[in-house]
Amino acid sequence: MKFFQILINLFISFYNLLIDIIYPKRCLKCGKLGSYICSNCYNTLPLNPTLTCYLCHRQNLDGTVCSTCHKKYHPPLKGILISSDWQDETLQKIIKKMKYSxxxxxxxxxxxxxxxxxxxxxEQISWLNNKNKKIYFLPIPLHKKRFIERGFNQSDLILQETITAIKKSDHWTKNFIYSNKILIRQKYTHPQAKIKNIEQRKNNVKRVFAVEEQDNKNRPAEKNIFVLVDDIVTTGATMEEAALALKVFHPQEIWGLALARG
Known part of the structure; x- marks a missing residue:
């Protein structure tokens, strides 16, 4: 399995190198040669100026689920933070280029x-300023079969780049922990993007996640905070199922973090 995966990754790397030689990289927005997104066009990508309840979309101060939605739905997540806008065509192109090309x-x-x-x-996001708890950053995992098909987990790569950027800004603190070894995807499912019905989306990811067996040294302690990271959320069903799997660790809070809402 690992050898096969290495071969696939080598083939993908060689293929992309060949494509770069035949068709040099151009900015996906302005067409400038040199990279898929030039610095000028990167600076035009939108950042959400406000935080909202992910269930009713109402603006609030810290991105938590509002009291009305909490009473109505009892979600396993404290909130989902959405960084950008899926309606931005350049952002769509970047995400699709990464995942499908x-x-x-x-x-x-x-x-x-x-x-x-x-x-x-x-300053608005409470868990970023919590120095008394360990904050675990976890990518939403792919099933092994999907990982072999794609050659990488885009959410994991994006999270690693996020961490690198935060460290460069001197915001990273010792209680922040990255791990892609805690959560696993135990079922191979249809891609959520191809399912339009909300109930079918929920059923598609039901009980799809589990936690890896951890020895006492690596097992997350109780009353800490988990942050689940993905590229796109729509209804939040995938993150909610992942959060339910993490409940075995009795966390204080579980949050979601995504690039955009599809």
Whole structure:
């Protein structure tokens, strides 16, 4: 399995190199040669200026689920923070180019975008300022079969780039922990993007996640905070299912963080 995966990754890298030689990289917005998103066009990508309840979309101060939605739905997530706007055509092109044309390097601008969003809202987001708890940053995992098909987990690569950018800004603190070894996807499911019905989306991801067996040394302690990171959320069903799986650790809070709402 690992050898097969290595071969696939090598083939993808060689293919992308060949494409770069035949068709040099051009900015996905302005067409400038040199990169898929030039610095000028990167600076035009929108950052959400406000935080909202992810269920009713009403603006609030810190991005938590509002009291009305909490009483009505009892979601497992404290909130989902959305950094940008899916209606932006350039952002759509970048995300689709990464996921479907398998261009790993686009995790860099996407990760930077997430980091930029967090930094401008740093004082508003309570868990970023909580020095008394460990904050676990976890990518939404792919099933092993999907990982082999794609060659990488885009959410994981984006999260790693986000962390790199935050460290460069000196905002990263010792209680922040990255891990892609805690949560696993135990079922191979249809892509959520292809399912339009809300109930079918929920059923598609039901009980799809589980936690990896952890020894006592690596097992997250109780009453800490988890932050689930994904590229796109629509209804939030995937993140909610992932959050339910993490409840075995008895966390204080579970949050979601995504680039855009599809």
């Amino acid at each position: 398998l261009v790993r390097e686009l995790s860099n601008p996407l990760g930077n975008l997430l980091a930029d969003f967090l930094i401008i809202h740093w």
